[in-house]
Amino acid sequence: MKLPAHKKMLSAAAAASVLLITAACGSSESDGASTTDTATSAAPSDDAATDSTDDSASGDFADGDYSGEGSYSNPGGESTVKVDLTLADGKVSDVTVTPEATNGTSKQYQEQFAGGIADQVVGKGLDEIEVSKVAGSSLTSGGFNQAIDAIKAEAQA
Amino acid sequence: MHAWQLEAIGTAWQIDTREPLAAGETAAVLDRIEQFDRVWSRFRDDSIVAAMAREPGAWELPDEATELLGFYAELHEATGGAVNPLIGRTLSDLGYDADYSLVPAAEPAAVPSWESVSWRSPVLTTAEPVLLDVGAGGKGLLVDLVAGLIPQSQGATIDASGDIRHGGSAPIRVALEHPHDPARAIGVVELAPGHALCASATNRRTWGDGLHHVIDARTGRPTTDVVATWVVAPQSCMRADGLATAHFFAGPDVLMGRFQHEFVRMHADGRVQWSPDFPGEVFV
Numbered sequence: 001m002k003l004p005a006h007k008k009m010l011s012a013a014a015a016a017s018v019l020l021i022t023a024a025c026g027s028s029e030s031d032g033a034s035t036t037d038t039a040t041s042a043a044p045s046d047d048a049a050t051d052s053t054d055d056s057a058s059g060d061f062a063d064g065d066y067s068g069e070g071s072y073s074n075p076g077g078e079s080t081v082k083v084d085l086t087l088a089d090g091k092v093s094d095v096t097v098t099p100e101a102t103n104g105t106s107k108q109y110q111e112q113f114a115g116g117i118a119d120q121v122v123g124k125g126l127d128e129i130e131v132s133k134v135a136g137s138s139l140t141s142g143g144f145n146q147a148i149d150a151i152k153a154e155a156q157a
Numbered sequence: 158m159h160a161w162q163l164e165a166i167g168t169a170w171q172i173d174t175r176e177p178l179a180a181g182e183t184a185a186v187l188d189r190i191e192q193f194d195r196v197w198s199r200f201r202d203d204s205i206v207a208a209m210a211r212e213p214g215a216w217e218l219p220d221e222a223t224e225l226l227g228f229y230a231e232l233h234e235a236t237g238g239a240v241n242p243l244i245g246r247t248l249s250d251l252g253y254d255a256d257y258s259l260v261p262a263a264e265p266a267a268v269p270s271w272e273s274v275s276w277r278s279p280v281l282t283t284a285e286p287v288l289l290d291v292g293a294g295g296k297g298l299l300v301d302l303v304a305g306l307i308p309q310s311q312g313a314t315i316d317a318s319g320d321i322r323h324g325g326s327a328p329i330r331v332a333l334e335h336p337h338d339p340a341r342a343i344g345v346v347e348l349a350p351g352h353a354l355c356a357s358a359t360n361r362r363t364w365g366d367g368l369h370h371v372i373d374a375r376t377g378r379p380t381t382d383v384v385a386t387w388v389v390a391p392q393s394c395m396r397a398d399g400l401a402t403a404h405f406f407a408g409p410d411v412l413m414g415r416f417q418h419e420f421v422r423m424h425a426d427g428r429v430q431w432s433p434d435f436p437g438e439v440f441v
Contacts, residue, residue: 116430116431116432116433116435116439117428117429117430117431118428118429118430118439118441119426119427119428120427120428120429120441121335121343121344121423121427121429121439121440121441122440122441123335123338123341123342123343123344123440124341124342124440125340125341125342126332126340126341126342127340129330129332129342129345130330131330131331131332131342131345132329132330132331133314133316133321133329133330133331133332134331134332134334134339134342135319135321135331135332135333135334135346135354135355135356135387136319136333136334136335136336136339136356136358136360136361136385137319137334137336137356137357137358137359137360137361137362137385138167138168138296138317138318138319138320138361138362139168139169139318139319139361140167140168140361140362141164141167141168143167143257144167144257144362146257147257147258147259147364148259148364151259151364151365
């Protein structure tokens with residue numbers, strides 16, 4: 001594994017977490033736990049997310065320290081994280097993600113897992129990246145595909 | 158590099174080796190696949206699984222069952238019963254049957270509880286006919302079994318369409334296919350030698366509104382929250398495969414605490430989560 005790629009991923013993860021939290025706070029008026037500056041919008045955070053992989057991005061967000069809290073649900077339950085970040089020259093210069101789970105298992109997990117969540121993934125075209133294989137759901141057999149085609153034809157008839 | 162492409166257990170396989178396999182080796186691989194299918198397939202009437210679906214009994218299973226059903230028991234426990242190999246009848250009733258009728262029954266069968274059968278390796282004792290579906294780990298296990306038949310010096314990489322076991326000497330880069338657009342990747346894995354990567358997604362084995370092959374045994378219906386998962390695990394493609402299914406149902410906290418692996422998963426709302434040491438990059 002190439003270390004630089006990994007580091008880049010982690011910083012992108014942290015920035016993406018901020019984006020998630022901003023969105024969560026913005027969409028949930030009743031979330032009393034939120035301490036995020038309500039002036040935050042998704043756009044500057046989005047720039048921050050881009051910034052970690054592209055140095056040309058610039059933020060239109062005031063420099064300073066920001067703090068936010070957000071929750072996300074997963075099949076195992078609700079999880080909460082607190083994020084503190086510092087913006088300098090319109091870029092994220094420091095990010096700290098603090099787990100705030102009270103639930104035992106979620107807490108244990110978050111302690112080993114601060115970062116690594118994004119509320120959207122842009123992705124890249126396969127022609128833009130160098131890979132030797134692609135991993136997705138299994139290709140289906142001829143029999144399955146024929147059955148699907150037959151159903152579609154019937155639906156159109 | 159030599160690539161051998163074949164179709165086995167209902168999907169496309171490719172086995173990459175340094176040199177072409179000897180005739181005896183390819184024959185051994187094909188024979189192993191056939192033996193496996195003859196036991197575990199629910200898509201043929203002459204398999205043991207098909208016989209178990211007709212009548213109850215004490216079924217003596219081959220050696221690989223110890224590993225497979227033992228792992229299923231672990232996954233069943235870790236997912237609160239969501240992963241259960243007794244989903245076969247339900248899956249079949251929902252339309253994913255041996256004839257690919259793809260038409261759901263009005264009232265699909267409920268999934269029998271795992272406790273309703275007794276597994277004392279090598280015998281599975283059933284009190285009523287049950288239809289096993291080992292889709293969560295069976296293919297990964299078969300990849301492991303096939304890998305064991307190929308000399309290590311070949312550095313074989315086995316890709317069974319979504320289940321990849323890499324035996325080469327350098328890492329390979331594998332794209333994580335976007336479940337909504339096969340021309341895009343949501344990330345890339347650097348798959349190290351000796352590791353397996355398994356992908357699972359609901360986008361291909363799907364045949365109607367909300368009907369796909371990833372069944373939550375607790376509800377007897379296709380799951381809706383997670384749409385795609387990827388798991389990297391050392392040494393065992395079966396474990397990577399089963400954990401890829403488990404990530405549709407259980408919290409990462411539970412799975413990361415119990416099983417050695419790394420994961421990425423995508424939710425229906427587009428959210429993506431991944432483990433901190435995931436060996437690669439997610440394109441956020």
